[in-house]
Amino acid sequence: MVFYFIGLGLSNPEDISVRGLRLVQGAKRVYLEMYTAILMASQEEIEKTYERKVILADRTMVEQESDIMLENADKEDVCFLVVGDVFAATTHSDLVLRCKEKNVPYEVLHNASIMTAVGCCGLQLYNFGETVSFCFWDDSWQPDSYYDKIVKNRKLEYHTLCYDIKVKEQTIQNLMKGNNIFEPPRYMKTHEAAQQLLDIIERVRAEGEVSRETQCVAIARVGAKDQKMASGTLEELAKIDLGAPLHCFIVTGKLHPMEEEFLAKLLSQES
Incomplete structure:
Protein backbone atom coordinates (compact mmCIF):
# COMPACT_ATOMS: atom_id res chain seq x y z
CA MET A 1 0.00 0.00 0.00
CA VAL A 2 1.24 3.50 -0.86
CA PHE A 3 0.93 7.16 0.15
CA TYR A 4 0.57 8.93 -3.21
CA PHE A 5 1.60 12.55 -3.75
CA ILE A 6 -0.38 13.64 -6.83
CA GLY A 7 0.09 16.93 -8.66
CA LEU A 8 -3.14 18.34 -10.06
CA GLY A 9 -1.85 20.93 -12.52
CA LEU A 10 -2.64 24.60 -12.65
CA SER A 11 -6.34 25.35 -12.65
CA ASN A 12 -8.95 22.77 -13.63
CA PRO A 13 -9.69 19.55 -11.69
CA GLU A 14 -9.56 17.74 -15.04
CA ASP A 15 -5.84 18.58 -15.38
CA ILE A 16 -5.05 15.57 -13.18
CA SER A 17 -3.31 12.73 -15.06
CA VAL A 18 -5.28 9.64 -16.08
CA ARG A 19 -3.19 7.51 -13.71
CA GLY A 20 -3.65 10.02 -10.93
CA LEU A 21 -7.42 9.95 -11.35
CA ARG A 22 -7.47 6.14 -11.20
CA LEU A 23 -5.44 6.20 -7.99
CA VAL A 24 -7.76 8.80 -6.44
CA GLN A 25 -10.84 6.77 -7.28
CA GLY A 26 -9.32 3.61 -5.78
CA ALA A 27 -7.77 5.10 -2.63
CA LYS A 28 -9.10 4.61 0.89
CA ARG A 29 -8.65 8.31 1.74
CA VAL A 30 -8.05 11.39 -0.42
CA TYR A 31 -6.63 14.64 0.98
CA LEU A 32 -6.60 17.94 -0.92
CA GLU A 33 -3.90 20.38 0.16
CA MET A 34 -5.55 23.79 -0.03
CA TYR A 35 -3.23 26.47 1.27
CA THR A 36 -0.14 26.74 -0.98
CA ALA A 37 -2.40 27.20 -4.04
CA ILE A 38 -6.00 26.73 -5.13
CA LEU A 39 -7.84 25.10 -7.99
CA MET A 40 -10.34 27.30 -9.79
CA ALA A 41 -13.20 25.07 -8.66
CA SER A 42 -15.21 24.48 -5.51
CA GLN A 43 -14.81 21.39 -3.34
CA GLU A 44 -18.14 20.17 -4.67
CA GLU A 45 -16.95 20.51 -8.29
CA ILE A 46 -13.70 18.72 -7.48
CA GLU A 47 -15.53 15.83 -5.81
CA LYS A 48 -17.93 15.58 -8.74
CA THR A 49 -15.04 15.42 -11.22
CA TYR A 50 -13.11 12.79 -9.24
CA GLU A 51 -16.24 10.92 -8.12
CA ARG A 52 -14.73 10.90 -4.64
CA LYS A 53 -15.09 12.71 -1.35
CA VAL A 54 -11.96 14.69 -0.51
CA ILE A 55 -10.68 15.81 2.88
CA LEU A 56 -9.37 19.39 2.91
CA ALA A 57 -5.87 19.53 4.37
CA ASP A 58 -4.93 22.95 5.70
CA ARG A 59 -1.51 24.16 6.88
CA THR A 60 -2.09 22.91 10.42
CA MET A 61 -2.92 19.39 9.26
CA VAL A 62 -0.02 19.13 6.81
CA GLU A 63 2.67 20.70 8.99
CA GLN A 64 1.60 19.67 12.50
CA GLU A 65 -0.85 16.79 12.18
CA SER A 66 0.66 14.73 9.37
CA ASP A 67 0.34 11.58 11.52
CA ILE A 68 -3.40 11.72 10.83
CA MET A 69 -2.81 11.52 7.08
CA LEU A 70 -0.07 8.89 7.34
CA GLU A 71 -2.05 6.65 9.68
CA ASN A 72 -2.40 3.16 8.13
CA ALA A 73 -0.85 4.41 4.88
CA ASP A 74 1.35 1.31 4.94
CA LYS A 75 -1.82 -0.83 4.87
CA GLU A 76 -4.08 1.12 2.52
CA ASP A 77 -3.67 3.53 -0.39
CA VAL A 78 -3.91 7.21 0.54
CA CYS A 79 -3.77 10.13 -1.92
CA PHE A 80 -2.47 13.59 -1.13
CA LEU A 81 -3.48 16.04 -3.87
CA VAL A 82 -1.40 19.15 -4.54
CA VAL A 83 -2.33 22.00 -6.87
CA GLY A 84 0.48 22.45 -9.39
CA ASP A 85 3.44 20.13 -8.90
CA VAL A 86 4.11 18.25 -5.67
CA PHE A 87 7.50 19.81 -4.98
CA ALA A 88 6.71 23.42 -5.84
CA ALA A 89 6.28 23.94 -2.07
CA THR A 90 8.98 22.88 0.42
CA THR A 91 6.27 21.74 2.86
CA HIS A 92 5.71 18.67 0.72
CA SER A 93 9.39 17.71 0.83
CA ASP A 94 9.04 17.65 4.60
CA LEU A 95 6.05 15.33 4.29
CA VAL A 96 8.13 12.96 2.14
CA LEU A 97 10.75 12.89 4.92
CA ARG A 98 8.03 11.93 7.40
CA CYS A 99 7.02 9.05 5.15
CA LYS A 100 10.63 7.87 5.17
CA GLU A 101 10.83 8.15 8.97
CA LYS A 102 7.68 6.07 9.41
CA ASN A 103 8.61 3.55 6.70
CA VAL A 104 5.51 4.47 4.72
CA PRO A 105 5.91 3.63 1.01
CA TYR A 106 5.27 6.68 -1.15
CA GLU A 107 5.13 7.61 -4.81
CA VAL A 108 5.05 10.98 -6.57
CA LEU A 109 3.02 11.85 -9.68
CA HIS A 110 4.21 15.16 -11.10
CA ASN A 111 2.21 17.78 -12.98
CA ALA A 112 2.48 21.30 -14.37
CA SER A 113 3.58 24.05 -11.98
CA ILE A 114 3.57 27.84 -12.26
Whole structure:
Protein backbone atom coordinates (compact mmCIF):
# COMPACT_ATOMS: atom_id res chain seq x y z
CA MET A 1 0.00 0.00 0.00
CA VAL A 2 1.24 3.50 -0.86
CA PHE A 3 0.93 7.16 0.15
CA TYR A 4 0.57 8.93 -3.21
CA PHE A 5 1.60 12.55 -3.75
CA ILE A 6 -0.38 13.64 -6.83
CA GLY A 7 0.09 16.93 -8.66
CA LEU A 8 -3.14 18.34 -10.06
CA GLY A 9 -1.85 20.93 -12.52
CA LEU A 10 -2.64 24.60 -12.65
CA SER A 11 -6.34 25.35 -12.65
CA ASN A 12 -8.95 22.77 -13.63
CA PRO A 13 -9.69 19.55 -11.69
CA GLU A 14 -9.56 17.74 -15.04
CA ASP A 15 -5.84 18.58 -15.38
CA ILE A 16 -5.05 15.57 -13.18
CA SER A 17 -3.31 12.73 -15.06
CA VAL A 18 -5.28 9.64 -16.08
CA ARG A 19 -3.19 7.51 -13.71
CA GLY A 20 -3.65 10.02 -10.93
CA LEU A 21 -7.42 9.95 -11.35
CA ARG A 22 -7.47 6.14 -11.20
CA LEU A 23 -5.44 6.20 -7.99
CA VAL A 24 -7.76 8.80 -6.44
CA GLN A 25 -10.84 6.77 -7.28
CA GLY A 26 -9.32 3.61 -5.78
CA ALA A 27 -7.77 5.10 -2.63
CA LYS A 28 -9.10 4.61 0.89
CA ARG A 29 -8.65 8.31 1.74
CA VAL A 30 -8.05 11.39 -0.42
CA TYR A 31 -6.63 14.64 0.98
CA LEU A 32 -6.60 17.94 -0.92
CA GLU A 33 -3.90 20.38 0.16
CA MET A 34 -5.55 23.79 -0.03
CA TYR A 35 -3.23 26.47 1.27
CA THR A 36 -0.14 26.74 -0.98
CA ALA A 37 -2.40 27.20 -4.04
CA ILE A 38 -6.00 26.73 -5.13
CA LEU A 39 -7.84 25.10 -7.99
CA MET A 40 -10.34 27.30 -9.79
CA ALA A 41 -13.20 25.07 -8.66
CA SER A 42 -15.21 24.48 -5.51
CA GLN A 43 -14.81 21.39 -3.34
CA GLU A 44 -18.14 20.17 -4.67
CA GLU A 45 -16.95 20.51 -8.29
CA ILE A 46 -13.70 18.72 -7.48
CA GLU A 47 -15.53 15.83 -5.81
CA LYS A 48 -17.93 15.58 -8.74
CA THR A 49 -15.04 15.42 -11.22
CA TYR A 50 -13.11 12.79 -9.24
CA GLU A 51 -16.24 10.92 -8.12
CA ARG A 52 -14.73 10.90 -4.64
CA LYS A 53 -15.09 12.71 -1.35
CA VAL A 54 -11.96 14.69 -0.51
CA ILE A 55 -10.68 15.81 2.88
CA LEU A 56 -9.37 19.39 2.91
CA ALA A 57 -5.87 19.53 4.37
CA ASP A 58 -4.93 22.95 5.70
CA ARG A 59 -1.51 24.16 6.88
CA THR A 60 -2.09 22.91 10.42
CA MET A 61 -2.92 19.39 9.26
CA VAL A 62 -0.02 19.13 6.81
CA GLU A 63 2.67 20.70 8.99
CA GLN A 64 1.60 19.67 12.50
CA GLU A 65 -0.85 16.79 12.18
CA SER A 66 0.66 14.73 9.37
CA ASP A 67 0.34 11.58 11.52
CA ILE A 68 -3.40 11.72 10.83
CA MET A 69 -2.81 11.52 7.08
CA LEU A 70 -0.07 8.89 7.34
CA GLU A 71 -2.05 6.65 9.68
CA ASN A 72 -2.40 3.16 8.13
CA ALA A 73 -0.85 4.41 4.88
CA ASP A 74 1.35 1.31 4.94
CA LYS A 75 -1.82 -0.83 4.87
CA GLU A 76 -4.08 1.12 2.52
CA ASP A 77 -3.67 3.53 -0.39
CA VAL A 78 -3.91 7.21 0.54
CA CYS A 79 -3.77 10.13 -1.92
CA PHE A 80 -2.47 13.59 -1.13
CA LEU A 81 -3.48 16.04 -3.87
CA VAL A 82 -1.40 19.15 -4.54
CA VAL A 83 -2.33 22.00 -6.87
CA GLY A 84 0.48 22.45 -9.39
CA ASP A 85 3.44 20.13 -8.90
CA VAL A 86 4.11 18.25 -5.67
CA PHE A 87 7.50 19.81 -4.98
CA ALA A 88 6.71 23.42 -5.84
CA ALA A 89 6.28 23.94 -2.07
CA THR A 90 8.98 22.88 0.42
CA THR A 91 6.27 21.74 2.86
CA HIS A 92 5.71 18.67 0.72
CA SER A 93 9.39 17.71 0.83
CA ASP A 94 9.04 17.65 4.60
CA LEU A 95 6.05 15.33 4.29
CA VAL A 96 8.13 12.96 2.14
CA LEU A 97 10.75 12.89 4.92
CA ARG A 98 8.03 11.93 7.40
CA CYS A 99 7.02 9.05 5.15
CA LYS A 100 10.63 7.87 5.17
CA GLU A 101 10.83 8.15 8.97
CA LYS A 102 7.68 6.07 9.41
CA ASN A 103 8.61 3.55 6.70
CA VAL A 104 5.51 4.47 4.72
CA PRO A 105 5.91 3.63 1.01
CA TYR A 106 5.27 6.68 -1.15
CA GLU A 107 5.13 7.61 -4.81
CA VAL A 108 5.05 10.98 -6.57
CA LEU A 109 3.02 11.85 -9.68
CA HIS A 110 4.21 15.16 -11.10
CA ASN A 111 2.21 17.78 -12.98
CA ALA A 112 2.48 21.30 -14.37
CA SER A 113 3.58 24.05 -11.98
CA ILE A 114 3.57 27.84 -12.26
CA MET A 115 7.36 27.61 -12.03
CA THR A 116 7.43 26.05 -15.49
CA ALA A 117 4.13 27.28 -16.96
CA VAL A 118 5.31 30.86 -16.45
CA GLY A 119 7.10 30.35 -19.77
CA CYS A 120 3.73 31.07 -21.43
CA CYS A 121 4.57 34.78 -21.25
CA GLY A 122 7.53 34.29 -23.57
CA LEU A 123 10.30 34.60 -20.99
CA GLN A 124 12.76 31.72 -21.19
CA LEU A 125 12.87 29.52 -18.09
CA TYR A 126 16.65 29.25 -17.87
CA ASN A 127 16.78 33.06 -17.53
CA PHE A 128 14.94 33.02 -14.19
CA GLY A 129 16.74 33.46 -10.88
CA GLU A 130 15.55 32.88 -7.32
CA THR A 131 11.77 33.00 -6.84
CA VAL A 132 10.40 35.36 -4.19
CA SER A 133 7.21 35.67 -2.15
CA PHE A 134 5.65 39.06 -1.53
CA CYS A 135 4.14 39.90 1.86
CA PHE A 136 0.82 41.52 2.57
CA TRP A 137 1.53 44.78 4.40
CA ASP A 138 -0.43 46.47 7.15
CA ASP A 139 0.08 49.80 8.93
CA SER A 140 2.68 48.41 11.34
CA TRP A 141 4.33 45.56 9.37
CA GLN A 142 5.88 46.29 5.99
CA PRO A 143 8.82 43.91 5.37
CA ASP A 144 10.80 44.39 2.19
CA SER A 145 13.61 41.83 2.44
CA TYR A 146 12.41 40.07 -0.73
CA TYR A 147 13.39 43.21 -2.65
CA ASP A 148 17.06 42.37 -2.10
CA LYS A 149 16.55 39.07 -3.95
CA ILE A 150 14.99 40.90 -6.90
CA VAL A 151 17.97 43.28 -6.97
CA LYS A 152 20.36 40.33 -6.81
CA ASN A 153 18.61 38.65 -9.72
CA ARG A 154 18.66 41.88 -11.73
CA LYS A 155 22.39 42.27 -11.18
CA LEU A 156 22.83 38.74 -12.53
CA GLU A 157 20.53 39.67 -15.46
CA TYR A 158 17.91 37.13 -14.31
CA HIS A 159 14.11 37.42 -14.26
CA THR A 160 12.31 37.13 -10.91
CA LEU A 161 9.04 35.23 -10.44
CA CYS A 162 7.02 36.72 -7.57
CA TYR A 163 3.79 35.63 -5.92
CA ASP A 164 1.91 35.51 -2.65
CA ILE A 165 -1.06 33.58 -1.32
CA LYS A 166 -2.42 33.51 2.21
CA VAL A 167 -4.84 30.77 3.27
CA LYS A 168 -5.75 30.17 6.90
CA GLU A 169 -3.05 32.51 8.23
CA GLN A 170 -3.01 34.13 11.66
CA THR A 171 -2.22 37.71 12.57
CA ILE A 172 0.96 38.37 14.54
CA GLN A 173 -1.20 39.38 17.51
CA ASN A 174 -3.19 36.12 17.51
CA LEU A 175 -0.01 34.09 17.09
CA MET A 176 1.56 35.81 20.11
CA LYS A 177 -1.56 35.32 22.22
CA GLY A 178 -2.07 31.73 21.13
CA ASN A 179 -5.55 32.50 19.78
CA ASN A 180 -6.77 29.90 17.28
CA ILE A 181 -8.24 32.63 15.06
CA PHE A 182 -7.51 32.71 11.34
CA GLU A 183 -7.76 35.43 8.72
CA PRO A 184 -9.85 34.97 5.56
CA PRO A 185 -7.92 33.80 2.46
CA ARG A 186 -6.10 36.50 0.51
CA TYR A 187 -4.47 36.33 -2.89
CA MET A 188 -2.21 39.17 -4.00
CA LYS A 189 -2.94 40.66 -7.41
CA THR A 190 -0.26 41.84 -9.79
CA HIS A 191 -1.18 45.52 -9.56
CA GLU A 192 -0.86 45.29 -5.77
CA ALA A 193 2.56 43.69 -6.10
CA ALA A 194 3.65 46.39 -8.53
CA GLN A 195 2.46 49.14 -6.21
CA GLN A 196 4.29 47.57 -3.28
CA LEU A 197 7.52 47.61 -5.27
CA LEU A 198 6.91 51.24 -6.19
CA ASP A 199 6.40 52.04 -2.50
CA ILE A 200 9.69 50.35 -1.61
CA ILE A 201 11.51 52.34 -4.27
CA GLU A 202 9.86 55.56 -3.10
CA ARG A 203 10.08 55.19 0.67
CA VAL A 204 12.81 52.72 1.46
CA ARG A 205 15.38 52.65 -1.31
CA ALA A 206 16.50 54.89 -4.13
CA GLU A 207 15.92 53.73 -7.69
CA GLY A 208 18.76 51.52 -8.88
CA GLU A 209 18.51 47.99 -10.21
CA VAL A 210 14.70 48.32 -10.11
CA SER A 211 12.96 51.51 -11.19
CA ARG A 212 9.54 52.73 -12.26
CA GLU A 213 10.57 52.02 -15.85
CA THR A 214 11.69 48.43 -15.25
CA GLN A 215 9.98 46.04 -17.67
CA CYS A 216 7.63 43.66 -15.85
CA VAL A 217 5.03 41.03 -16.71
CA ALA A 218 1.70 40.33 -15.00
CA ILE A 219 -0.07 36.97 -15.36
CA ALA A 220 -3.41 35.78 -13.99
CA ARG A 221 -5.11 32.37 -13.89
CA VAL A 222 -2.43 30.49 -15.85
CA GLY A 223 -3.86 27.46 -17.61
CA ALA A 224 -7.49 28.58 -17.34
CA LYS A 225 -9.68 29.60 -20.26
CA ASP A 226 -9.69 33.19 -19.02
CA GLN A 227 -5.92 33.42 -18.56
CA LYS A 228 -4.71 37.02 -18.81
CA MET A 229 -1.26 38.51 -19.32
CA ALA A 230 0.09 42.03 -19.59
CA SER A 231 3.53 43.53 -20.09
CA GLY A 232 4.73 47.03 -19.32
CA THR A 233 6.75 49.14 -16.96
CA LEU A 234 6.40 48.67 -13.23
CA GLU A 235 4.48 51.93 -13.06
CA GLU A 236 2.12 50.92 -15.88
CA LEU A 237 1.31 47.51 -14.39
CA ALA A 238 0.43 49.10 -11.04
CA LYS A 239 -2.63 50.50 -12.83
CA ILE A 240 -3.83 47.23 -14.45
CA ASP A 241 -6.13 44.86 -12.54
CA LEU A 242 -6.20 41.43 -14.19
CA GLY A 243 -9.20 40.24 -12.20
CA ALA A 244 -9.72 37.09 -10.17
CA PRO A 245 -6.80 35.10 -8.62
CA LEU A 246 -4.37 33.43 -8.84
CA HIS A 247 -1.80 35.98 -10.05
CA CYS A 248 1.98 36.02 -10.45
CA PHE A 249 4.29 38.92 -11.21
CA ILE A 250 7.62 38.95 -13.00
CA VAL A 251 10.38 41.53 -12.76
CA THR A 252 12.46 40.99 -15.87
CA GLY A 253 16.25 40.86 -16.06
CA LYS A 254 18.17 41.08 -19.31
CA LEU A 255 15.80 40.34 -22.18
CA HIS A 256 16.79 38.12 -25.10
CA PRO A 257 15.66 39.57 -28.48
CA MET A 258 13.09 36.78 -28.83
CA GLU A 259 11.73 37.60 -25.36
CA GLU A 260 11.49 41.27 -26.30
CA GLU A 261 9.60 40.39 -29.48
CA PHE A 262 7.19 38.11 -27.60
CA LEU A 263 6.42 40.77 -24.98
CA ALA A 264 6.03 43.51 -27.58
CA LYS A 265 3.86 41.62 -30.07
CA LEU A 266 1.86 39.04 -28.11
CA LEU A 267 1.35 40.49 -24.65
CA SER A 268 0.64 43.98 -25.90
CA GLN A 269 -2.32 42.48 -27.80
CA GLU A 270 -3.62 40.55 -24.76
CA SER A 271 -3.47 43.47 -22.36
